[in-house]
Amino acid sequence: MSSNLVRKAASDGPVLAARNIVRRFGGLYAVNDVSFEVRRGEILGLIGPNGAGKTTMFDLLAGSIPPSSGDIVLNGANVSGDAPHRRIRRGLGRTFQIPRPxxxxxxxxxxxxxxxxxxxxxxxxxxxxxxxxxxxxxxxxxxxxxxxxxxxxxxxxxxxxxxLSGGQRKLLELARVMMADPEIILLDEPAAGVNATLLEVIMDRIREINARGVTFLLIEHNIDMVTRLCHRVLVMASGQLICEGTASEVARDPRVIEAYLGGAA
Structure with missing residues (x-):
């Protein structure tokens, strides 16, 4: 079956899903039994403190590393064992925190x-x-x-x-990943190292691309950006998913205040 037919057949379900994902490095659980779905057409944020497991989760979704157990489902197909280039052909693109054109x-x-x-x-x-x-x-x-x-x-x-400046390189990275006609783009800290003016441009371009039907899952530490841009937010801490909801909902959750905001009221 062609990749276009696979995408069409899966159009009613989530574009991407993690099912009970575990990733161990020796005795350390970097990701521990994490499950979530990325709904078709949304902008979903993934936040959490340093060491929460966010980047490892991205590496697992993109195929850079395999899960120790669990399944990754892309457009209805289990791609847990697929290399990154095969996932690209199935509609998954990824940018990096530090673009290297x-x-x-x-x-x-x-x-x-x-x-x-x-x-x-x-x-x-x-x-x-x-x-x-x-x-x-x-x-x-x-x-x-x-x-x-x-x-x-x-x-x-x-x-x-x-x-190019750092912010312009992130815009170039968006153009590069769009060249492969993705259905979903994993964005790794699009705000990192970007001045306020260019950040507004990047957010505007993400919204424009999303309006064209492309789904986004992004890691970001800039909470203002997450609040303004994301339809839903996932929160990880210590390798586990501890909360999900709208930005305002997760901001009020005591588990998030404890884990992500360091217990500040």
């Missing part, structure tokens, strides 16, 4: 490299089907330019990525 390539080239299933990826095809490869590259460049326009970087499209 190819500094000497232009922005448009960086975005084009994130495309999937290009004939030109095969060395033989470049010799046997050069016209098809060239046609696909033109289409990919047009799409990349449209995505750079979406994240307000089109004026820098042909500049090397090294000229």
């Amino acid at each position: 190819l500094a000497n390539l232009s922005l448009v080239e960086n975005v084009m490299l994130a495309g999937q299933g290009q004939t030109g990826e095969s060395l033989v095809a470049n010799f046997l089907r050069p016209f098809k490869v060239a046609a696909e590259e033109r289409v990919a460049e047009e799409k990349a330019m449209e995505l750079l326009d979406l994240v307000l970087l089109s004026r820098l499209a042909h500049e090397p990525a090294r000229v």
Whole structure:
């Protein structure tokens, strides 16, 4: 069954689900029996103190590390044993807290490299089907330019990525991940190291992409951003999911006050 048919068949269920996920490192439980669902079309926040297990959870969802036990379900399919590139093809994209674009390539080239299933990826095809490869590259460049326009970087499209500020690199990362047509994007601390002006731009772009039907799950320490952006919030502490609800609901939960806010009233 093609990936598009798989996505269509799963359209009524959650786009992503964790089922009783456990991840051990020796005797340490980094994630301990965590279950949750990401509803199709929402912006879901994942918060918690340092060491709560959030980044490990992201690594598990993206396929960077396997779970010790439990299942990860993407568009109705169990992908617990799938490599990251297979999850990308099933509709899952991920950004990183510190984006690392190819500094000497232009922005448009960086975005084009994130495309999937290009004939030109095969060395033989470049010799046997050069016209098809060239046609696909033109289409990919047009799409990349449209995505750079979406994240307000089109004026820098042909500049090397090294000229970008930290916040602009996060916008480029959004364009790169969108190149693969994801249904869900895992965002790792989009506010980290970003000035207030660019943060407003990033939030606006996330809302715009979400309005186009893309689901988001994000880790973030900026509570103001989470409150303004997320439809629901999950809270982890000591490797476990301790609370979920709206931002205002979790802010009032005593377990969150104790674990995340250090017991402050």
